[in-house]
Amino acid sequence: MPKYSAERKEAILRKVLPPLSRSVREVALEQDIHYQTIYAWMKEVREKGFTVPDKPTPPAQWSDAEKFSVVVETASFSEAELSQYCREKGLYVEQVHTWKAECMQGFKNSKTQQQEARKQAQADKKAIKQLKRELRQKEKALAETAALLVLPKKAQCALGRRRGALTPLSERKKLVGFIDEAYQQGARREMACLEVGISLRTYRRWTPAGRLQEDKRPTAIRPAPPNKLTEQEREQIIEVCNSPKYASLPPSQIVPALLDEGRYIASVSTYYRVLKQANQLHHRGRSRAPGKVNKPTTYTAENPNEVWSWDITYCASTVRGQYFYLYMIVDIYSRKIVGYEVHEQECGQKAAELLQRTCWREHTVKSLLVLHSDNGAPMKSVTMKAKMEELGVTPSYNRPRVSNDNPFSESTFRTLKYRPDWPSHGFKNLDEARSWVQTFVGWYNEEHKHSRIKFVTPSQRHQGLDGTILADRRKVLEAARTKRPQRWSGEIQNLDQVGAVTLNPEREVKEAA
Known part of the structure; x- marks a missing residue:
């Protein structure tokens, strides 16, 4: 073998x-x-x-x-x-x-398996209970949504009600019926009230003890205020205003004149109110009557290259009466100077050329960009408007005779002219002006830590690096507070990233309590 x-x-x-x-x-x-x-x-x-x-x-x-x-x-x-x-x-x-x-x-022995099976059964029972609870909540939410969807259609008469307006009894009955019907169908009474345009407090005031009552304000007996003018005082005010001596004077001058004579009847505002009630308060003279000032158009930038602001400022020369003109375009989101040039005159053609080069460099052609400016001649020139239409740029302008609708460009010009090396005696020639502005733009974009964007440079915010930089700063501060907590009486510095930037934001109106 x-x-x-x-x-x-x-x-x-x-x-x-x-x-x-x-x-x-x-x-x-x-x-x-x-x-x-x-x-x-x-x-x-x-x-x-x-x-x-x-x-x-x-x-x-x-x-x-x-x-x-x-x-x-x-x-x-x-x-x-x-x-x-x-x-x-x-x-x-x-x-x-x-x-x-x-x-x-x-x-594993049988006892261990039984224990694990018991634990698994308890976990399953708990999960089933949680799922049933969530199912009930979702069913309630679904029933509430179905009940609320039809309320706006039913209560169209109540939508847009003015705060404090009188509500007839018939309308109250209709609204309360809609709310009660939605409540019976599964909606919360508070949400139903919001859908018809009233608050839960108003609903309770309309239905004390479950019974609907009408508005008692028209029939309420109100005592006369102690400072109310008498009829004689009203007639005296009208008589004084129509006297030959004061017939051409406004109440703001009549009251001081009477005080000089040792007489006082009422305040200036009372004079105006009484004259208005007597239909004797109208605009007089050749001056234009004061009119309502329109609100500026509001634009919001949530990212770079969405809203730009531009303007032209004078740069004095050493020769009296001669100026150089700085054209500057600023991105309001990042505060970065995205375009600039210095010329010897203001011209719409040069502004249009600057805008075109800037749009090409920032890749914003046909990107729904908004360009804001004042109402100067170069800004509204036919050449500039045609170029904006060609590039797909939406124009935005200041309101007439309002100088603070373009704050981003104005603040940048202030920073420029208050630099320590700004030549207060003027520039010798155009080349010197251009060289100085170029140096300033490099410093402003790359080195200047802007206070309105949490002290990062405009270029860093323009590139989207501000969030990372602020997060790193927060880590340093938290480490320092952990090491020496007695030096911090409260929270560390707010280093949250600045969000969207709004051009001419609407003012918040505080509602009465």
Whole structure:
């Protein structure tokens, strides 16, 4: 009987074992060995505890003993060794982990399994209870939404009611009926009141003790205020104002004149009120009557290159009466100077050329950009308007005779002219002016930490780096406060990122309580 070396045995077994898993008869014919000899070798290997499947079957179909053998064999392997072993055996690391978990589960006694089952049942019961609670809440919210959707259509007469306006009894009855109907359908009474345009407090005032009552203000008996003018005093005021001596004077001059004579009837505002009630308060003279001032158009920039502001300022020269003109475009979101030029005259053509170059450089052509300016001749020139229309830029202008509608450009010019190196005696020539402005723009955009954007540079905010910079500053302050907490009486400095910037924001009107 021939003898085979251990190296040859190992080489032949590698061919019939995973991952190659070749047929035993095929390998026997190839190596000129009887197939029974190879089966005997495989039996010896199996008896030593190594995983040797009887036939080339996939790992998912291995027996429990073979899987357990793999778990035991790989118990002490590191991650790298386990990965190598799995590749050699045609396995996945996840399969070995799964088999190991199954083995550990089998080691647990019945008491442990019962405890885990009890815990799982409690967790399932708690989850079911939470799901039922959420389902009830969603059903209530759905019923409320369905009830509120029809309220605005039913109560159109109440929408847009003025605060404190008298409400007829018929309208009150209709609104209260709508609210009660929505409440019965599942809506909260407070939300139903908001939909019809009243507050919950108003609803309760209309229905004290559950009964609807009418508005008692028209029939209320109010005592006369102690400072009310008598009819004689009213007639005296009108008589004084219509006297030849004071017929051409306004009340603001009549009252001081009477005081000089030692007489006092009423205040200036009372004179105006009495004259208005008597239909004697109208505009007189050649001056234009005061009219209502229109609100400026409001634009909000939430990102760079959405709203720009531009203007032209004088730069004095050393020659009296001669000026150089600085054209400057500022992004109101980042405060960055995105375009500038210095010329010897104001001209719409030069402004249009500057705008075109700036739009090309910032890639804002046809991007719904808004450009705000005052009402100067270059700003409203035909050339400038045509160029803005060509570039897809929306124009925005100051209100007539209002000088504070363009604050971003004005504040930038103030920073420019209050620099320590600003030549107070003027520039010698155009080249010197351009060189100085170029230096200023580089300092302003790259070095100047702007107070209105949390002291980051305009370029940093324009590039979107301000959030990261402010977060790093917050970490430094928090570390310093942790190290020396006694030096902080409250919170650290507010380092939240500045949000959207609004041009000419609307003023908030405080409502009466």
